[in-house]
Amino acid sequence: MNLRRNVVSIVDALVTDLRTRILDGELVPGTALREVEVAQRYEVSRPTARSALDALVGVRLLTRSAHKTARVVKLTPDDVSDIYRTRALIESQVVRELALDAKVPDGAVRANREIRDLRGSAAVEVIGPDLTFHRSLVNARGSERTRLAYDVLIDEVGMCMSQVQGAGLLDATRISAEHAAILDAIGGRDGEQASRLLVEHLENARTRLIDHMAAAPGPSAQ
Structure with a gap:
């Protein structure tokens, strides 16, 4: 149970940091966020990085089509x-x-x-x-x-x-x-x-x- 809570908290922390970097303008629209690079930067597993990126796709801060790299959304x-x-x-x-x-x-x-x-x-x-x-x-x-x-x-x-x-x-x-x-x-x-x-x-x-x-x-x- 504690292990599960720790995994969730890591994903949440990663989502929070990436969201902040997007909204602060550090990650500009169109910036690619590759799963392996996110995992390496934050020293987390690739599944954890993937979960964080999926969460940001879900709230429309990132966009990603099938088998493509996630990118910071460009609003029209x-x-x-x-x-x-x-x-x-x-x-x-x-x-x-x-x-x-x-x-x-x-x-x-x-x-x-x-x-x-x-x-x-x-x-x-x-x-x-x-x-x-x-x-x-x-x-x-x-x-x-x-x-x-x-x-x-x-x-x-x-x-x-x-x-x-x-x-x-x-x-x-x-x-x-x-x-x-x-x-x-x-x-x-x-x-x-x-x-x-x-x-x-x-x-x-x-x-x-x-x-x-x-x-x-x-x-x-x-």
């Missing part, structure tokens, strides 16, 4: 639009419902304070607290099904944020100001305003990322 403009559209459907309704009780999540407040304090720091440092902010809103809804639905999307959300921040498309000051306005609307019981600001916040990021992709050479700009 259509992918980005669909991810942000799905986020807006979930998050806009969440903030509308939170506003009914003026329920401002403490986790979102703390995360936004952290973003505000990152002014002048490397843009990619915003990704972690930005994810925490939005996840805190969804979790505060108190619905396990809503949380699970959002969890399916969360790594692709992180990938979008990684590309936005990797290109320096939004700064911490603007992000924290937009977040603060959303929280103020929730606290003021103005659900429609909170929902509108949330959708505008996401649309701003979506538009900037797609414009950036269109201007960049390569398959992702097609």
Whole structure:
């Protein structure tokens, strides 16, 4: 039993480290992750490396066709639009419902304070607290099904944020100001305003990322 738990924890640790390297932009879209090289780098068995890569394929951070090397996913403009559209459907309704009780999540407040304090720091440092902010809103809804639905999307959300921040498309000051306005609307019981600001916040990021992709050479700009 303990042996099984140890194997699982090694796979989980490997998944966590690879996910962090992808979302931090160290492993850029298109980077190949070969099973044997992952096993050697992390000093784990090939089956363990394979399990970790399979897990990342499952959350769409990696892509791999039959008998091919796993690669960090390259999001297309259509992918980005669909991810942000799905986020807006979930998050806009969440903030509308939170506003009914003026329920401002403490986790979102703390995360936004952290973003505000990152002014002048490397843009990619915003990704972690930005994810925490939005996840805190969804979790505060108190619905396990809503949380699970959002969890399916969360790594692709992180990938979008990684590309936005990797290109320096939004700064911490603007992000924290937009977040603060959303929280103020929730606290003021103005659900429609909170929902509108949330959708505008996401649309701003979506538009900037797609414009950036269109201007960049390569398959992702097609």
